[in-house]
Amino acid sequence: MKKARAREGIRTTGIPSKEELEASPGYPKSDCLARGPIVVIECVQDIPCNPCEGACPSGAIKVGNPITNLPVFDVEKCDGCGTCIPICPGQAIFRVDMTYQTDEATVSFPYEFLPLPKKGDVVQGIDRAGGAVCEAEVLRVQQPKGFDHTAVITVIVPKNMAMEVRSIKRAKR
Amino acid sequence: MRIDDHPILGKAERGRSITLTVDGSPVEAFEGEPIAVALMASGHRVFRYTTKQKGPRGVFCALGRCTDCIMIVDGQANVRTCVTPARDGMVIEKQFGRGPREEKG
């Protein structure tokens, strides 16, 4: 009897698969990335949740009713402000800017650990599986009061790593 | 192993410094925190030994339900250390089995 193998994805590994990401209406098509800084929403499960919709000042994110709908991202309306990044309770929203330099892109992500890195620090860029995949230079660390302790860190990475790097290696406390 | 700074909770606010005596040795604590917390912060993990198997026990539920954390406090046995606030000068002893038959004091 043939045993069906569970498709590897978020329910088996905790990491969204490439297929799950590309099927999500929050994940931009690769040709959109050349426009400039835009947000990448890696939300692939129907959790009742919609603060991203209300957070976006440009109306680029729509969840609607019921609130289990996956967020629909309208790249035309997104100016890459990143207001949605610290708001997402699942820390599933990132920002990528492929136009930063010829060979370099920036990736912004939410971060809630100590110590926070500083601008100029060279750290390890981490992929979704927690693996160190490249060097990353810290460009900016934002943690205004309104983010309620969620820092948004922006790092410079090689362009071909921009859709892989989703965090940095935590420094020892 | 105290968490003095925390990415969400910020710097810890504690009561005044006090001293407990644990199995004859002084242990620093903060007034009002559960006795078990002061013990864990100072590296004590074994709080008592069971009657028959003499098995070591420590904190399990941390909210006063399971009684695994009981010790002798100021001579009184079976005190749930995870919900009992520490006071200056308290004498804490490991409990062996059910504790002394008669309560002192």
Add this chain to the structure above:
Amino acid sequence: MKNTDMVVVGGGAAGMAASIEAACAGAEVVLIDENERPGGQLFKQIHKFFGSEVHRAGIRGIHIGRDLLKEAEEAGVQVRLNTVVYGFFPDKCLGLMCNQHTEELQAKMIILATGASENVLAFPGWTLPGVMGAGAAQTLINIHRVLPGRSVLMVGAGNVGLIVSYQLLQAGAEVVAVVEGLPTISGYGVHASKIRRAGVPIFTGHTILRAEGKESVERVVIAAVDKSWQPLAGTEKAFEVDTVCLAVGLSPLAELAWMAGCQFIYIPEIGGWVPVHDENMETSVPGIYVAGDLAGIEEASTAMEEGRLAGLAAAEALGCLSSKDGRARKAEVWERLAALRIGSFGHGRALAMEKILRAKGVG
């Protein structure tokens, strides 16, 4: 014997919400909690909540807890702390104990919001110091600001296991792995993604075989399991850890409801034996209501909504709210509750709630 309009047993998310609604409607409310401060599990939830604006999405549980406390104070709720409701006597009379001193308190309406306790998993070495509930670890790190240990094995990949793993990392501990006996992660994928990014492996289809150590945990051995949860030989992996956290489910703390003679129904998906209730959260015993995890294991957001519902319904039954106002206010809560019980994660709970209503004869 003292008496009052309404007693709410348990000052967590559900109990506080119930007290606020009832007190705002004009009822005399006594909120009783066995701990030295109210808030239940809320003050341990340092992460941002899901849901929508009406559910306070994006706000950390600790802030919601503080807001509820303030609202309860402003509404004039009488709060009695360090007080255990140890008994349920005829005519809605409760036995209270505080500081070795007992008394009785009679109420016209009683709302039980006593929450749940963590389940245990027994394996060789499970009694060693260092093995504790995941909730216990959460209490230690977020309330008492002390680490339970330096390196942790988390057993269970439901929301509690995933969230507490993340919070252990934030507190400065190392989480060497999460093991989950099921072939899939039952908690929210986003919680799992956060800890995967932080380098924590999740072993689905695995369980803990034993914990080893002389006086406390020093080492654990895990193994893969087959569909009957039997360990598969040759798949053992050992980890050097000093702490094992058990996140293997919650069960309602239902002693008072049993004592009161409430009818129960067994639904494994929401924690096992839960008191049957109607759409107003009233049990099979008139004047006794339930809310929160006691009424079925869900989340903090549903606990608060159920609390509001029970508070409104009990206030209406007391005559503090007109049935017109009561129906309108309850309708708002039913809508907010329904919005949380949909989708892959919520649907099963919605079905469980339907089973409960049918058992009460109102489904």
